Amino acid sequence: MKEIIQGFYQKKHFWTRLILVIAAVILMGFALSWLLLVDLGTDPCTLLNQTISTRLGISIGNWQALFNTVLLIFVIIFGGRNLGFGTLANMFLVGYSIDFFSWIWAKVLPADLFTSMGVRIAVLIPALILFILAASFYMDVDMGTAPYDAVSFIISTHLPNVSFRVIRIVYDFVVTAIAVLLGGKLGIVTVLMVITLGPVIEWLGNIMKQHLNIFDD
16 A cells, blocks of 8 residues: 555656646547547447446446446555556546536537538547547556556456457457447447557557657656
8 A cells, every 4th residue: 555655656757747647638538528429439448437327327427436436446455556646537537527528519519410420530530549649648657547457457467478468458348348238339439449449559658758758767
């Protein structure tokens, strides 16, 4: 527990990292609010949260806060590391940002805006790019891992002979399958994210580390 608490503060360029991680998770929520409107799929975690929150009749922000809190307890019990302010930011700000921006879009956008596939694709591409970039920043400022991501790291420590990339793909696939079994809609974007999101974020992270010295400890 002492290591976890110390990990919240012992980072070089702490305040720069903190501002970046908060901005990143809010941008993730902003991008996801568009992806949910486009309705062609999201990342597996959001798909599961959206499906369960819809079934329970509560906002995705409220459900995600509850779900992440339970996951965080699980992560701490099983020795999860790399927790920090980024963990808390992801736990609460992504979901409530989705709620906030979705509320705005419901007020200002025409109800039939996304009936055209052309419009959906035109919105999908920049929203997806923004989500991936924001997720990369969130991961690479190294201010803490989201509880959802931390579970895959815990699994990896117990399966040292299995590639983490394989573990993550299987993990995301299982989460997606659970969401679909609960009534979630499987979109092409979700399928692509299961297969490619981890490697793409890793690739972008390496580029950022080469050009942005704020990530150097």
